[in-house]
Amino acid sequence: MKKATVDLFSRIFSVLAPPPDMTISEWADEYRRLSSESSAEPGRWKTSKAPYQREIMDAICDMKIQKVVVMSAAQIGKTDALVLNPIGYYMHYDPSPIMVLQPTIQMAETFSKDRLSPMLRDTPVLRDKVNDKSRTSGNTILQKIFPGGHVTMVGANSASSLASRPIRILLADEIDRYPATAGNEGDPLLLAGKRLTTFWNKKEVCVSTPTIKGLSRIEVEFEHSTQEEWNVPCPECGEYTPIEWANIIFDKTNLDEIRCVCPHCGVISGETEWKEQFKKGRFVAQFPERKVRGFHLNALASLFVEWREIVEKFITANDEKKKGNIELLKVWTNTEMGQTWEEEGEQIETDDLYKRREKYNCEVPEEVLVLTAGVDTQDDRFEAEVVGWGVDKESWGIKYQVIYGDLKLPQVWEELDAFLSQTFTTADGRKLKIICTCVDSGGHFTNQVYRFCKARTARRVFAIKGKGGATVPYYNKPSTANSVKTPLFTIGVDTGKAILYQRLAVLEEGANYCHFPKEKDRGYTQNYFKGLTAEKMVMSYKKGKAQYVWTLKDGGFKRNEPLDIRNYATVALEIVNPVLKKPDKTDVVTAPTKKRGRRSRMNGGI
Incomplete structure (x- = not known):
């Protein structure tokens, strides 16, 4: 009888115990497994392959921070690091009601089928959290229920899906692609944000590749944040500096060697030399006193993309601009540099x-x-x-x-x-x-x-x-x-x-x-x-x-x-x-x- 009582209280205390002192990046390195459907290198997650992701992921689970904003290029692993890893972390260690807000209901369904379900299947600590086999479990494509919480996936174009859902964690993906209004109900991001009000420890994560200057949600969110840029030490002088397009040097007729100049010492170093310093990189804030953590990244910071690919896209887009077609340069600015495009000629309309x-x-x-x-x-x-x-x-x-x-x-x-x-x-x-x-x-x-x-x-x-x-x-x-x-x-x-x-x-x-x-x-x-x-x-x-x-x-x-x-x-x-x-x-x-x-x-x- 005494042993049964001890076992009972042990189980109770194990449930009530606070989550361990583990960050999202540490959780991902320990438990996350990448699926073959969504990764060129399936298997164990390694934050070291994209070192800029560590600080952003850990900001999401920082108790002192309620909101994180990421304005970035398209090839930096946003969905895995900033949507899926937080879902796995909170499901496993800090169960909570979670909402994933996608631009449309169709995109929410695609996210559930192609990204979330494979992660739940292939990450052992999550495999038994969601019971998709039972008809009485309440699980659907757009809602996954687990002990202590749920993951609900909704579309920003559906007012009904945004209403009456108290949530603690809001993961808003590609917010620049949201419609101006959800049906006739108003701004979808504001509607979703209202669902957080009942939680003192709420979290809001807004992630997107930017679009048009003046109409970009993520740009405005970033402008009112700490405005942090990814900096790495110069291979020559060791001064920390952001990798910016203005400092990239290349010969259009010979792209075998693309280099970057350090604005501090003026020394020109090659791509390999710079990328060897990425493991020492860190974010530097322009406004560190602000409560909202905001991060900006361009594709030059990615270890998954060669600089040559970025330069080739720029050359092609710039040539098209000379012919009167600016669309490719607009896309390059948004998706490679993670910057807004400023439209010209408002009177044309x-x-x-x-x-x-x-x-x-x-x-x-x-x-x-x-x-x-x-x-x-x-x-x-x-x-x-x-x-x-x-x-x-x-x-x-x-x-x-x-x-x-x-x-x-x-x-x-x-x-x-x-x-x-x-x-x-x-x-x-x-x-x-x-x-x-x-x-x-x-x-x-x-x-x-x-x-x-x-x-x-x-x-x-x-x-x-x-x-x-x-x-x-x-x-x-x-x-x-x-x-x-x-x-x-x-x-x-x-x-x-x-x-x-x-x-x-x-x-x-x-x-x-x-x-x-x-x-x-x-x-x-x-x-x-x-x-x-x-x-x-x-x-x-x-x-x-x-x-x-x-x-x-x-x-x-x-x-x-x-x-x-x-x-x-x-x-x-x-x-x-x-x-x-x-x-x-x-x-x-x-x-x-x-x-x-x-x-x-x-x-x-x-």
Whole structure:
């Protein structure tokens, strides 16, 4: 009996005992096994083969650090060292709920099948942690349950997968490839970060190859970190220095010898001499006092890649640039140097949109199935746009109208009502009315907008209120908590702008493509397109988080009403949510209705 009691308490204490004093790199060297599916050299993991990985891995398990950021080239072993090794460490020694955030659900499934499952199979200490054979285990491709925790793999493009999952460890991979918004719910990285709030010992790891300057999440995260660069001692003078492209010397006609100059002593040494010093390398921080550890690496620091390969890619990309093709140089900058690419000529988008206008030769093209409208309220005018929508949310600008007048007088409101009450005729003879209108209630005429919309609720003329922020949903259920009890929708304008700009970037006619008319009397002037593209989306750092922020372009057009109004007309389509499909001979378009689960038939209008 006494022996049984001792055994019982021994098992209890073994479970409750704190994890051993072992870092992630030490765990990997001791226990991790590389799989043949994912490694050219399967077998025991050796951090010495990529010495720069040690300091980064050990920062992740440092109790004093909550967040680690890695902006790097594409060939430094990020996934193995910074995603899989932490998973194995926490599963084995410090069980916790873990989330792996990939750019898409499909990529999350691929990660689970091709990377995680082989590691669990081939690493002996992890092999029995997850029971994939039992149907009652709760394990799926996207969730692996183990004693004391789970690994959940989600896609940044799925709002539902990011919700209501308390986690302690967030491993966010390739964050620059995340969409601007998860569905209509807002920034996916911010949504995932909210799942960490219940844990005092939470960990967040953000890893990515950077993309475009001003839009790169990882660049902004790195800029607000310790900003640590990999330094190695010079083979000649011993001074620590980063291996930078500016110091690489080569002869384009003879790549047999590629060398690097030391900025301290000026001595030029070969690749082999420099790489022999890598085992002595260390990260040097520009801002060591900051709480977030941030690391930057380029491909020159990798022992897996020869410098000749990097130089050859640069020569090819530079030659293509001379021919007018900058794409290869952009890729080389991102994937080899681990740096953002700075785009040139922000105004090109405006000019291209203006040039692609087309003659409709009819009031409304026959592909249009429904019409919506957006209205912006100013002190001395209304600005309104009618937009046509077809299959797969292909859109056509129909009419952009400015209605001037004193908004204190009823006449200008009557003109607006007349504009919104019009009947439009398609090229094939169908009569369409506007099925939903969103009217901005901001400004000095809020109550007047409420009364105007209240009287026209049956025509789905709704008051809206814009709200900024990456996490604000595109729209919520309407509230009637206002002076006239009219339905009021709160609109996530930043989410809407992100969706709109993605559609404006579509170049081939079809799903999500935006058409604009060339006829002069429709209002689609150069100023319209300047206003439509007046803002740009940049990454900013607020309250400890990187997030998208919309701002007017520097030195650009200062009137952004066309952008706001197209945003309102777009959310009007989402609110009414019609079923858009090619019309049959009865020319009927259906839209959801709450009555008895049936569909109302609207004949393209109300």
